[in-house]
Amino acid sequence: xxxxxxxxxxxxxxxxxxxxxxxxxxxxxxxxxxxxxxxxxxxxxxxxxxxxxxxxxxxxxxxxxxxxxxxxxxxxxxxxxxxxxxxxxxxxxxxxxxxxxxxxxxxxxxxxxxxxxxxxxxxxxxxxxxxxxxxxxxxxxxxxxxxxxxxxxxxxxxxxxxxxxxxxxxxxxxxxxxxxxxxxxxxxxxxxxxxxxxxxxxxxxxxxxxxxxxxxxxxxxxxxxxxxxxxxxxxxxxxxxxxxxxxxxxxxxxxxxxxxxxxxxxxxxxxxxxxxxxx
Amino acid sequence: xxxxxxxxxxxxxxxxxxxxxxxxxxxxxxxxxxxxxxxxxxxxxxxxxxxxxxxxxxxxxxxxxxxxxxxxxxxxxxxxxxxxxxxxxxxxxxxxxxxxxxxxxxxxxxxxxxxxxxxxxxxxxxxxxxxxxxxxxxxxxxxxxxxxxxxxxxxxxxxxxxxxxxxxxxxxxxxxxxxxxxxxxxxxxxxxxxxxxxxxxxxxxxxxxxxxxxxxxxxxxxxxxxxxxxxxxxxxxxxxxxxxxxxxxxxxxxxxxxxxxxxxxxxxxxxxxxxxxxxxxxxxxx
Numbered sequence: 057x058x059x060x061x062x063x064x065x066x067x068x069x070x071x072x073x074x075x076x077x078x079x080x081x082x083x084x085x086x087x088x089x090x091x092x093x094x095x096x097x098x099x100x101x102x103x104x105x106x107x108x109x110x111x112x113x114x115x116x117x118x119x120x121x122x123x124x125x126x127x128x129x130x131x132x133x134x135x136x137x138x139x140x141x142x143x144x145x146x147x148x149x150x151x152x153x154x155x156x157x158x159x160x161x162x163x164x165x166x167x168x169x170x171x172x173x174x175x176x177x178x179x180x181x182x183x184x185x186x187x188x189x190x191x192x193x194x195x196x197x198x199x200x201x202x203x204x205x206x207x208x209x210x211x212x213x214x215x216x217x218x219x220x221x222x223x224x225x226x227x228x229x230x231x232x233x234x235x236x237x238x239x240x241x242x243x244x245x246x247x248x249x250x251x252x253x254x255x256x257x258x259x260x261x262x263x264x265x266x267x268x269x270x271x272x273x274x275x276x277x278x279x280x281x282x283x284x285x286x287x288x289x290x291x292x293x294x295x296x297x298x299x300x301x302x303x304x305x306x307x308x309x310x311x312x313x314x315x316x317x318x319x320x321x322x323x324x325x326x327x328x329x330x331x332x333x334x335x
Numbered sequence: 336x337x338x339x340x341x342x343x344x345x346x347x348x349x350x351x352x353x354x355x356x357x358x359x360x361x362x363x364x365x366x367x368x369x370x371x372x373x374x375x376x377x378x379x380x381x382x383x384x385x386x387x388x389x390x391x392x393x394x395x396x397x398x399x400x401x402x403x404x405x406x407x408x409x410x411x412x413x414x415x416x417x418x419x420x421x422x423x424x425x426x427x428x429x430x431x432x433x434x435x436x437x438x439x440x441x442x443x444x445x446x447x448x449x450x451x452x453x454x455x456x457x458x459x460x461x462x463x464x465x466x467x468x469x470x471x472x473x474x475x476x477x478x479x480x481x482x483x484x485x486x487x488x489x490x491x492x493x494x495x496x497x498x499x500x501x502x503x504x505x506x507x508x509x510x511x512x513x514x515x516x517x518x519x520x521x522x523x524x525x526x527x528x529x530x531x532x533x534x535x536x537x538x539x540x541x542x543x544x545x546x547x548x549x550x551x552x553x554x555x556x557x558x559x560x561x562x563x564x565x566x567x568x569x570x571x572x573x574x575x576x577x578x579x580x581x582x583x584x585x586x587x588x589x590x591x592x593x594x595x596x597x598x599x600x601x602x603x604x605x606x607x608x609x610x611x612x613x614x615x616x617x618x619x620x621x
Contacts, residue, residue: 201381
């Protein structure tokens with residue numbers, strides 16, 4: 057009996073997604089359950105030049121090529137570090153475990169960092185996980201909503217007595233990061249075609265953000281990270297400043313704090329000053 | 336106005352909006368008739384792509400073209416996708432919204448390919464109802480494109496062109512006739528492309544696609560990677576004689592050359608429709 061539309065589609069998808077050869081895919085248990093292998097030549101007509109395996113093989117080949125192309129575009133650092141052959145193996149394993157479930161290829165790599173962290177046998181696993189996570193972050197910030205930017209006029213309009221309890225609202229395309237490897241510098245070198253820096257572990261802090269539709273990052277000192285992290289988490293300005301002035305191993309002066317703040321505002325990291333409701 | 340049954344306008348000769356041309360378009364505002372926009376690239380972003388699209392839609396007519404509607408799939412329609420698609424169409428004042436007569440996955444998976452339908456009575460009835468439902472959600476007639484295909488199902492009892500034509504009539508949808516895809520599929524299946532062109536209901540055709548392809552000897556792949564070949568231009572002329580000419584779009588997606596080169600290739604279509612070709616050097620001031 058001929059398969060109906062639903063069975064035909066389930067069968068074709070099972071064959072396309074199967075990681076083995078064309079013949080192994082057609083003979084796989086999942087495919088055979090839907091369409092017995094004996095029916096295959098009747099289901100897929102041969103052409104003048106191609107047999108049934110060749111014809112379904114075109115779709116199988118294009119599937120992996122298309123997904124790999126999409127991931128290469130989103131993870132150029134991973135591709136550079138691994139080389140094309142190892143990157144292809146990574147992609148094959150990844151899409152086998154996490155086939156796309158979105159209407160857009162932009163979301164295809166969402167679980168790639170998790171896959172790298174949870175898969176045994178990946179060399180430099182910690183570094184690659186952080187590099188993948190950083191590249192995914194860049195993609196997300198690239199697509200984040202555009203925000204207005206805090207203006208000098210808006211800052212001047214804040215009554216001096218209100219700054220203590222004011223909260224600074226960050227732009228949507230911003231993330232404050234603790235990093236264990238120099239993944240930002242590595243990615244920048246890859247994009248610019250320069251020699252990549254070493255990939256040894258080196259704890260550091262950074263803010264990644266988008267300005268005028270271009271992605272950027274700034275390295276931060278540890279106290280600067282603590283202050284900015286507090287501010288973007290919604291801690292009132294007075295509390296955030298106090299915690300940095302009092303806590304931590306590195307002493308910070310008020311001049312330094314003012315300099316950081318001015319720099320972040322100039323870079324457009326905030327979109328508004330939110331004042332406490334007097335009621 | 337065009338001769339199609341909805342009086343959708345003949346937008347002239349456009350090209351697909353592609354990332355590599357963003358800066359050029361924003362800086363130069365080239366004298367092109369219209370742009371076709373890949374819907375999915377702009378549905379989930381608030382970044383530069385959407386900014387560019389807003390600028391383009393402000394200045395040029397725009398049509399949305401998708402690859403993930405999966406109108407032939409036995410999965411339920413993705414209502415979230417359709418809602419976002421409608422919002423994007425409204426935002427850009429798109430003249431129409433198109434996708435492909437295909438399916439892209441089942442069981443929630445997207446293979447991200449335009450997979451062929453078995454052309455059976457069952458799939459025809461099923462797809463008619465799906466197209467009607469989509470048109471209702473989008474609040475405008477859907478326009479469907481004939482995809483390039485690389486296999487044929489032995490279960491098919493309809494030809495592709497008769498399946499598409501009947502679907503368009505029964506579901507009251509438009510046809511985006513991809514002339515290159517007609518050539519590619521007919522080569523791959525040993526069919527007569529002239530006969531295909533002659534059987535398409537002319538009053539349903541609201542748009543043409545033209546593109547180059549990659550000939551592999553045993554089969555042809557629809558790669559959009561080259562100039563349009565003479566045989567495809569011939570099919571285009573043949574169809575234009577039947578439709579009177581409708582909005583025409585050149586696709587170029589691999590090894591994309593400069594904007595001027597892609598635009599010049601699109602404008603060759605004017606000559607094949609018997610219209611004078613503009614002086615591009617003058618238009619671009621070069």
